[in-house]
Ligand SMILES: Nc1ncnc2c1ncn2[C@@H]1O[C@H](COP(=O)(O)OP(=O)(O)O)[C@@H](O)[C@H]1O
């Protein structure tokens with residue numbers, strides 16, 4: 001048994017040899033890693049490696065077909081995303097889980113609306129929700145004068161930050177981010193990476209999914225590498241360099257031959 | 270570090286916040302303008318339209334369609350259709366008619382049984398749609414035909430006719446008719462209580478839609494189903510509730526038509542489901558879900574009532590009504606599309 005020393009960060013999620021099949025398709029098997037408070041666990045892998053499947057298990061959207069999930073050392077089975085949310089595990093999906101035509105403030109509180117009054121007079125506390133939305137976004141450096149505008153009118157990075165701000169506000173202990181930087185430019189990615197660091201510094205455990213080692217390495221404390229549904233390593237930052245991470249990701253030799261190929265093609269043209 | 274964050278984000282051009290854009294952005298604006306135009310047109314063109322008797326006629330006409338259009342609008346905002354909504358208005362009335370005249374059931378009990386059956390069918394519609402993932406268009410088309418056939422066959426079998434007769438002789442008929450079929454005469458104009466029901470339903474629906482959690486969920490499940498599920502919106506409950514609301518509204522309209530005329534035909538309501546959808550779309554609802562308003566749908570029904578009776582007052586050939594409706598639908602769809610593009614900042 002591991003003895004938690006005061007200096008080592010508390011482990012929130014422990015994943016033990018977990019796997020998932022979609023019928024005959026074995027999307028994931030034998031994955032082991034952990035998520036600590038105040039640390040970022042990066043999940044890296046190419047398209048189709050099983051990253052989304054992995055976090056859907058953590059988020060309660062899928063039940064694993066094998067293995068064990070422990071929260072605070074206790075084995076759990078989530079029946080729904082709500083159940084995971086109630087244990088403080090919040091997920092920001094690739095599609096951000098926002099409703100584009102709805103105003104920013106309604107999106108911010110969707111599923112956890114504030115109300116006033118009781119019985120048939122129980123109604124949305126619109127004023128308070130708008131106030132909190134403005135305030136929480138301002139805390140994240142987003143200055144929106146009009147939280148009534150449809151969230152679909154915001155830029156990708158801003159929507160991402162609204163989604164992160166929402167999860168943090170609702171008391172997430174673990175924040176799961178599915179490729180938050182995939183669709184963003186360099187500048188916007190930087191903004192999002194800063195919010196990841198900020199959430200981490202607030203003591204949240206962060207699970208950061210990406211296929212870009214250059215985004216993962218600077219903020220990450222632990223790196224889980226996936227390839228075609230299996231783990232090709234679960235490293236602490238001290239055990240791996242950015243170069244090693246990059247070449248592992250691209251499959252080492254494959255990248256070398258690719259480099260040769262590209263070089264020749266370039267010379268010819 | 271914080272300052273750079275603010276800089277990157279705040280340099281984005283701000284969406285303007287002019288009141289005119291706000292008003293253009295409301296779903297019901299187009300319907301309001303159209304309703305005023307129709308009203309002015311028939312008021313000038315005919316002598317009877319803008320009199321109390323005239324108003325009584327077109328309001329009555331609009332009221333039952335209005336109740337259904339509002340319910341159908343909520344359902345459409347929630348991303349679904351109910352093609353059985355029309356036939357359900359006849360079905361609920363037939364249940365009461367048959368239970369009372371053929372089986373001697375107390376009329377109040379019959380009305381409550383009818384409501385319970387309607388809600389159960391609505392819940393079944395919703396459950397099947399959600400469980401199978403099939404389009405509600407297909408599932409409720411099935412319900413529509415099942416009910417339409419049953420209405421005819423059962424009525425014919427039990428009464429030997431295609432309509433319910435002798436409702437007024439049923440004990441306590443007057444006590445229940447007061448709620449659904451009574452009217453008030455003001456200055457020669459007859460105003461039915463259905464108009465009050467229409468207004469009440471519109472107010473409640475607007476309140477629910479804009480000021481309750483359920484309303485938030487309705488917009489959400491219609492706008493982005495998966496996102497809603499991911500943030501913990503009770504998707505099944507919301508959708509099933511919407512189908513039940515629609516069939517509940519159909520029950521109300523069934524009671525209104527039964528107790529206003531004291532009879533019901535076996536084919537009552539068949540074909541009207543599309544008129545409800547047209548009213549909702551004319552009122553600014555997006556066919557694709559996630560956007561619309563109850564007031565808009567009520568205005569859509571008002572336009573329908575005014576056009577329907579206006580054509581009669583103007584002594585035009587009423588056969589053209591459907592052509593006018595079809596044109597209005599297309600116009601509304603184009604207008605909604607354009608307004609929404611403007612409101613949400615165009616391209617994105
Ligand atoms: N719902 C599903 N049904 C069947 N196969 C699936 C499903 N979701 C994902 N898969 C398969 O599982 C594998 C892993 O997918 P995914 O977790 O989405 O990868 P990633 O997010 O890393 O790109 C892929 O081969 C994909 O086709």
Ligand SMILES: [Mg+2]
Pocket residue numbers: 051052094
């Ligand atoms: Mg993915």
